[in-house]
Amino acid sequence: MKLKTSPFAPERFPDLPEIAGVRxxxxxxxxxxxxxxxxxxxxxxxxxxxxxxxxxxxxxTTASADVKWCREALKAGGGKxxxxxxxxxxxxxxxxxxxxxxxxxxxxxxxxxxxVSKTECFLAATGVIGEPLDDPNYVGSAxxxxxxxxxxxxxxxxxxAFMTTDTYPKGAAERCDIDGQPVKLAGIAxxxxxxxxxxxxxxxxxxxxxxxxxxxxxHVLREAVEASFNxxxxxxxTSTSDTLMVFATGAxxxxxxxxxxxxxxxxxxxxxxxxxxxxxxQVIKDGEGATxxxxxxxxxxxxxxxxxxxxxxxxxxPLVKTALAAGDANWGRVVMAAGKSGEPIDLSELSIxxxxxxxxEAGSRTADYDDDAANAVCAEPHIEIHVSVGSGPxxxxxxxxxxxxxxxxxxxxxxT
Amino acid sequence: MKLKTSPFAPERFPDLPEIAGVRxxxxxxxxxxxxxxxxxxxxxxxxxxxxxxxxxxxxxTTASADVKWCREALKAGGGKxxxxxxxxxxxxxxxxxxxxxxxxxxxxxxxxxxxVSKTECFLAATGVIGEPLDDPNYVGSAxxxxxxxxxxxxxxxxxxAFMTTDTYPKGAAERCDIDGQPVKLAGIAxxxxxxxxxxxxxxxxxxxxxxxxxxxxxHVLREAVEASFNxxxxxxxTSTSDTLMVFATGAxxxxxxxxxxxxxxxxxxxxxxxxxxxxxxQVIKDGEGATxxxxxxxxxxxxxxxxxxxxxxxxxxPLVKTALAAGDANWGRVVMAAGKSGEPIDLSELSIxxxxxxxxEAGSRTADYDDDAANAVCAEPHIEIHVSVGSGPxxxxxxxxxxxxxxxxxxxxxxT
Numbered sequence: 163m164k165l166k167t168s169p170f171a172p173e174r175f176p177d178l179p180e181i182a183g184v185r186x187x188x189x190x191x192x193x194x195x196x197x198x199x200x201x202x203x204x205x206x207x208x209x210x211x212x213x214x215x216x217x218x219x220x221x222x223t224t225a226s227a228d229v230k231w232c233r234e235a236l237k238a239g240g241g242k243x244x245x246x247x248x249x250x251x252x253x254x255x256x257x258x259x260x261x262x263x264x265x266x267x268x269x270x271x272x273x274x275x276x277x278v279s280k281t282e283c284f285l286a287a288t289g290v291i292g293e294p295l296d297d298p299n300y301v302g303s304a305x306x307x308x309x310x311x312x313x314x315x316x317x318x319x320x321x322x323a324f325m326t327t328d329t330y331p332k333g334a335a336e337r338c339d340i341d342g343q344p345v346k347l348a349g350i351a352x353x354x355x356x357x358x359x360x361x362x363x364x365x366x367x368x369x370x371x372x373x374x375x376x377x378x379x380x381h382v383l384r385e386a387v388e389a390s391f392n393x394x395x396x397x398x399x400t401s402t403s404d405t406l407m408v409f410a411t412g413a414x415x416x417x418x419x420x421x422x423x424x425x426x427x428x429x430x431x432x433x434x435x436x437x438x439x440x441x442x443x444q445v446i447k448d449g450e451g452a453t454x455x456x457x458x459x460x461x462x463x464x465x466x467x468x469x470x471x472x473x474x475x476x477x478x479x480p481l482v483k484t485a486l487a488a489g490d491a492n493w494g495r496v497v498m499a500a501g502k503s504g505e506p507i508d509l510s511e512l513s514i515x516x517x518x519x520x521x522x523e524a525g526s527r528t529a530d531y532d533d534d535a536a537n538a539v540c541a542e543p544h545i546e547i548h549v550s551v552g553s554g555p556x557x558x559x560x561x562x563x564x565x566x567x568x569x570x571x572x573x574x575x576x577x578t
Numbered sequence: 579m580k581l582k583t584s585p586f587a588p589e590r591f592p593d594l595p596e597i598a599g600v601r602x603x604x605x606x607x608x609x610x611x612x613x614x615x616x617x618x619x620x621x622x623x624x625x626x627x628x629x630x631x632x633x634x635x636x637x638x639t640t641a642s643a644d645v646k647w648c649r650e651a652l653k654a655g656g657g658k659x660x661x662x663x664x665x666x667x668x669x670x671x672x673x674x675x676x677x678x679x680x681x682x683x684x685x686x687x688x689x690x691x692x693x694v695s696k697t698e699c700f701l702a703a704t705g706v707i708g709e710p711l712d713d714p715n716y717v718g719s720a721x722x723x724x725x726x727x728x729x730x731x732x733x734x735x736x737x738x739a740f741m742t743t744d745t746y747p748k749g750a751a752e753r754c755d756i757d758g759q760p761v762k763l764a765g766i767a768x769x770x771x772x773x774x775x776x777x778x779x780x781x782x783x784x785x786x787x788x789x790x791x792x793x794x795x796x797h798v799l800r801e802a803v804e805a806s807f808n809x810x811x812x813x814x815x816t817s818t819s820d821t822l823m824v825f826a827t828g829a830x831x832x833x834x835x836x837x838x839x840x841x842x843x844x845x846x847x848x849x850x851x852x853x854x855x856x857x858x859x860q861v862i863k864d865g866e867g868a869t870x871x872x873x874x875x876x877x878x879x880x881x882x883x884x885x886x887x888x889x890x891x892x893x894x895x896p897l898v899k900t901a902l903a904a905g906d907a908n909w910g911r912v913v914m915a916a917g918k919s920g921e922p923i924d925l926s927e928l929s930i931x932x933x934x935x936x937x938x939e940a941g942s943r944t945a946d947y948d949d950d951a952a953n954a955v956c957a958e959p960h961i962e963i964h965v966s967v968g969s970g971p972x973x974x975x976x977x978x979x980x981x982x983x984x985x986x987x988x989x990x991x992x993x994t
Contacts (some may be wrong), residue, residue, distance in 0.1 A: 224917025224925060256913045256928070291910025292943055480896065481989055488990030494707025497672045501640025509640060513711075514674070526674030527708055565896075566610030567983050573897055574904030 166568060169543065171330040172454060175576060177559030178317040178335045181369045182411035183210035183411025186315035187308045188323040191301060193251020193289065202323040204301060206308035207246040207315070207367075208276055213411045215243035216307030216380035220404035226255035228285040228524055229403060231265050240472050241280030241376020243409050244274045246284045248365065249301050250324045250352070253403050254287040260294035264301060271302035275309035286351065286365050286405045315369075321350040324365055327386055327572055328354045328448050334440035338433035339425045341415035345372040346429040347433055351441040363545070364427050366391065366406045366441050373412030375420040382422075382431040383408050383554030390438035393470070394446050394561045408434065446561050451568030456487055456545045456561070460500075468505045470558030472551060475503040493521045500549060508552035515548040516540060582984060585959065586863030586871060587746040594733040594751045594764040595599035597785045599626035599827025602731035603724045604739040607717060609667020609705065618739040620717060622724035623662040623731070624692055625785075629827045630789075631659035631700070634803050637991050639819035643700040643818060647681050655697030657792020658823050661688045662700045664728045664767070664781065665717050666740045667818050670703040676710035680717060687718035691725035702770065702781050702821045704742055731785075737766040740781055743988055744770045744864050748854035754849035756832035757842045761788040765848055767857040770864050771954035775906035782807065782822045782857050788846055789828030791836040798838070798847040799824050809886070810862050811979045824850065862977050867984030870902055876916075877973045878966040885974030886922045888967060891919040892976075899981035902961060907952030916965060924968035931964040932956065 209215075217236055219229045247268055254261045265285055272283045287301075295301075321331035336347040353364025375380070383406070391406055412418065419427050447455055451570040460474045463469035476482055479499035487491035493514050500507060514522040517539035521531060539545060604618040625631075635645045635651055663684055670677045681701055688699045703717075711717075737747035752763040769780025790798070798821070807822055828834065835843050863871055874892045879885035892898055895915035901908035909930050916923060929937040933955035937947060955961060 220917075221920065222914070222917035223920060223923045225911050225927070253910075256910060256938070256941070256943075258926075258927070258940070260942065291913055292938065294942060295912075480985070483988050484989035487986065490990065494669075494672065494709075496706055497640050498638070501636075501638035504637065504639060509671045509672075510674075514639070522672070522708065524674070525672070526710060527672075528674065563985065567986055569896070570981065570983055570986065571899050571904065573900035574906065 165327060165329050165572060167329045168448045169453055171527065174256060174324040175318040175321065175331055176333050176335060179346045180314050180335050181346055181411060182371045182413030183213060184315060184369045184409070185312040186320055187311035187313065188316070188319045189304045189308050191249065191304050192340055193249065195461055198326065201250045202319065204247070204249040204304050204308070205320045205323045206312065208309070208312050209243050209409055210411055210413060211244070211450045213243045214241050214376040214379055215409045216241060216373060216376060216383045217405060217407035220382060220435055224256060226253055226287060227257060227261035227265050228254050228287050231279050231392065232284050232286070232405065235281045235284060236367060239279065241380065242282045243284060244278035244282035245276055246367065247305065248286040248408070249302065251289040251318065252293055252295060252327055253276060253289045253291050253570060257294035258294040263298035264295050267299040268305065269303040271299070273306035275305050284407060288324060288365055288403050295337055317348060317350060318566050321352070324352045325350065326354065327450055328352050330445040330448055332441060334437050334444070336433040336437040339418070339428040340372060340430055343416035345370060345414050345416050345430060345508055347437050349441050351445055353445040356451050362483045364391070364404055367419065368408040368434065368437055370408065370410045371412070372410050372416055373414065373418040375411045377420065378422045379408055379410055380429065382427065382434055384429060386435040386438045389435055390442040392440045406438070409473045413432035424479070424578045433456050436464045439484060443561065446563050446564065447486060448564035450572045451566040452563030452566040453543070453566055455544050456486060456563060458560045459546065460551060461548070461557045462511065462552040462554055463558070464506050464552070465556040467556070468557035470560065472500050472503045472505050472549070473560035477545070477560040477562035478548065480565055483562070485565035486540055487566045489537060489541045491516050491521065491533070493536070496549060500551060503554055508564040511550065511552050513550040517521060517546055581743060581745050581988060583745045584864045585869055590735070590749060591734040591737070591747055592749050594749050595762045595934070597731050597762055597764050597827060598787045598829030599629060599729060600785045600825070601728040603729065604726035604732070604735045605720045605724050607665065607720050607837055609665065609890035613853045618735065619667045620663070620665040620720050620724070622654065622721060622728065622963060624725070624728050625659050625661065625825055626829060627660070629659045629824045629825055630657050630792040630795050631797045632657060632792060633821060633823035634799060640672060642669055642819045643673060643677035643681050644670050644703050645785065645821060648702070648821065650993055653696045655695065657796065659700060660694035660699045662783065662823070662825070663688060663690055663717065663721065664702040664740050666742055667705040668703060668709055668711060669705045671708050671819055672708040673710035677713035680711050683715040684718040686720065687715070687721035691721050700823060702819060704740060704781055704819050711803070716785060728848050733764060733766060733873065740768045742768065742770065743866055744768050746864060748857060748858070748860040750853050751851040752853040754845040755789060756835070756846055759830060759832035761786060761830050761846060763968070765851050765853045765857050767861055769861040770866050775888065777950045780820055780861055781805070784824040784850065784853055785825065786826050787828070787830035788826050788832055789834040790826045790846065791834065792840045793842065794835055795824055798843065801847060802851040802854045803850055806858040809975060810858045810945035821945055822854070826934045827966070842978055844992070859977065862979050863977035866988045867982040868979030869959070869978040869982055871901060872978050872980065873962045874978065875962065875964045876967060876970040876977045877926065878970055879972030880922050880968070880970040881972040882974055886971035888916050888921050888932055888965070889974045891915050892963070893978035896981055902956055903980035903982045905953060905957045907932050907937065907949070907956045908953070910936050912963060912965060916967060927966065927968050929966040934964055945961065
């Protein structure tokens with residue numbers, strides 16, 4: 163089926179800077195040929211010697227072979243990166259021994275073509291679950307030509323090559339100074355369904371010319387993910403392949419940062435959080451069938467974690483999402499979803515606001531409740547819902563989209 | 579909007595027996611007049627002196643005023659029951675002080691009309707959340723006429739009176755012997771959306787002429803609910819009003835049972851479980867927009883609870899539910915949903931079967947995998963999925979329905 167482009171799709175792919183020390187190439191292995199699509203579905207990134215990296219991955223207990231490899235390589239290689247190979251069209255999750263053979267063959271092809279160590283090579287795959295490739299070298303056979311074609315990245319081509327049900331390619335750029343030296347960040351992401359906050363939630367990669375030791379990079383990445391990819395949900399389903407990695411080539415003039423308490427790290431950490439948020443928001447805006455971008459703010463909870471749990475339960479409620487799709491400020495369902503979280507709520511203090519329209523205060527509908535005003539807020543493509551559940555210090559925000567007919571169309575038709 | 583009747587709706591309401599000691603009446607308070615519907619929306623049940631009762635209620639932290647009252651009355655009254663008043667059209671949840679006033683007025687009307695104690699009177703309300711009634715006696719004003727009209731229950735009329743988005747009235751009957759004496763059970767239920775397993779999950783009432791002490795009744799009810807209402811889910815949303823109560827008049831010739839270890843209790847406990855399962859299954863079969871009745875069996879888990887959690891995560895996955903709606907045996911999504919549970923899974927032993935069709939064994943797709951055969955299973959209205967996640971002793975089953983366009987239509991239009 164032809165997917166309708168998200169109403170949030172940008173007019174054109176954003177400008178992403180060249181990142182010194184990063185080269186890339188894309189190719190087609192024909193994963194989508196059976197659907198009559200002639201498109202690229204694999205990319206190779208190569209990184210100059212000295213590149214550090216960090217990653218966060220799905221918490222799924224049925225994680226893909228690629229996710230397992232990345233975890234193993236990060237541990238064994240100490241956070242050094244020389245290559246990244248990603249394909250769409252087949253997720254290599256639940257593929258048993260054949261999935262491992264596919265990874266072995268791909269890694270062998272990369273180490274040979276680029277003359278790098280295996281534990282410096284990272285993999286990911288996205289697409290249908292549970293279909294092992296009969297030819298273990300199906301992806302690997304593309305590597306020699308990809309290695310020949312490496313050049314300054316065509317970011318849009320890369321972002322397109324790992325799309326699945328995405329309706330537009332996703333990219334973002336940031337800049338910051340470290341100790342007075344300019345540093346650049348470029349990021350690409352894919353994701354549309356099977357999106358729920360549990361570490362990284364889809365595939366996303368950020369590339370920078372900053373010089374950051376791997377251990378420090380890991381630290382700032384884990385901070386950045388909490389306010390970005392771990393704060394979004396499309397459908398409460400957690401992918402087997404979720405991966406977010408950051409690669410730092412150190413090719414800028416900025417000094418190497420080796421201590422997580424180094425004050426010069428702060429602007430980079432902030433820029434990394436910004437680019438992760440922008441990429442995560444693009445994923446939500448391309449959520450399967452999405453027509454609304456919804457922000458759920460919860461305050462007054464006992465703890466930060468409690469606030470985020472309540473916000474996530476509201477964001478994941480199909481009854482809330484279908485009401486908002488219809489432009490209905492059905493705040494009773496917000497009450498319901500907050501209640502099902504099981505988190506402590508002071509019902510006598512519960513207040514709810516849609517945009518600037520207060521609909522509930524101190525545990526009841528507001529005296530001057532105005533249904534039309536609340537519905538008007540929900541008629542807009544961006545909806546902010548504020549829920550105060552008591553007088554505690556806990557605050558949390560979760561981002562989501564609405565649940566529409568298109569979600570059902572897409573997911574009834576995706577595999578077949 | 580006019581709701582399309584569930585394909586699982588029975589041709590006619592089942593025959594339910596008269597239960598000695600139980601009388602009922604229904605009336606209209608016009609809750610649905612605004613939608614042009616002239617229908618009954620309130621019922622009163624009266625029980626003879628000596629009736630014991632037990633109940634389980636929503637675990638929601640935003641439970642309705644009625645649920646709070648029932649918990650309080652059960653505690654204060656020691657499980658004695660003389661009356662039950664239920665209305666549809668307004669849930670009396672998140673209605674603040676006005677919600678309590680409505681309950682006080684209704685209880686005053688019942689105690690006066692029937693000459694019974696307040697703590698022997700139970701309440702429930704279902705419908706829109708957060709709309710307090712300006713007239714606290716709106717429901718209570720119907721009570722005097724209802725009390726005059728009490729008669730042997732017209733079960734179908736009662737089951738219809740508390741329907742909301744239900745497309746058919748739900749009832750079931752059971753019989754058993756206690757110490758050689760026949761005992762009858764009759765039950766009614768309502769529920770279609772906002773259905774997820776968390777104690778009782780909708781409104782359901784079971785009436786019996788058995789003589790069971792309240793403490794024992796509570797014990798067997800909690801056992802029965804685990805395999806019935808706590809094993810179903812429509813949309814993962816937990817209602818603020820979920821209530822399941824059982825009333826035992828003791829009007830049969832069966833002996834009074836006062837000890838939960840009394841061996842004569844077993845047939846009654848089994849009959850109660852059967853009637854609860856039948857009512858729970860009817861709720862699933864009338865799940866909003868449902869076209870498939872889906873049973874998820876999980877075995878080989880470390881514990882019973884782990885098995886049930888995995889089964890519930892599969893049953894609640896919108897990606898699994900949309901695939902099954904389309905008749906697609908997308909078992910990769912079953913792997914994904916099992917993985918997102920976070921429960922221990924031995925991936926090398928993971929096996930999946932759709933009906934009799936094995937699709938995955940020992941962590942990979944089966945060698946003779948037959949997509950068409952698996953899809954044929956999913957083309958049927960009843961689908962059984964068996965998932966083995968290891969070699970542990972834990973087994974659990976959860977029942978659900980598919981996710982279709984009609985769910986979105988119903989929930990985009992329900993309030994407005």
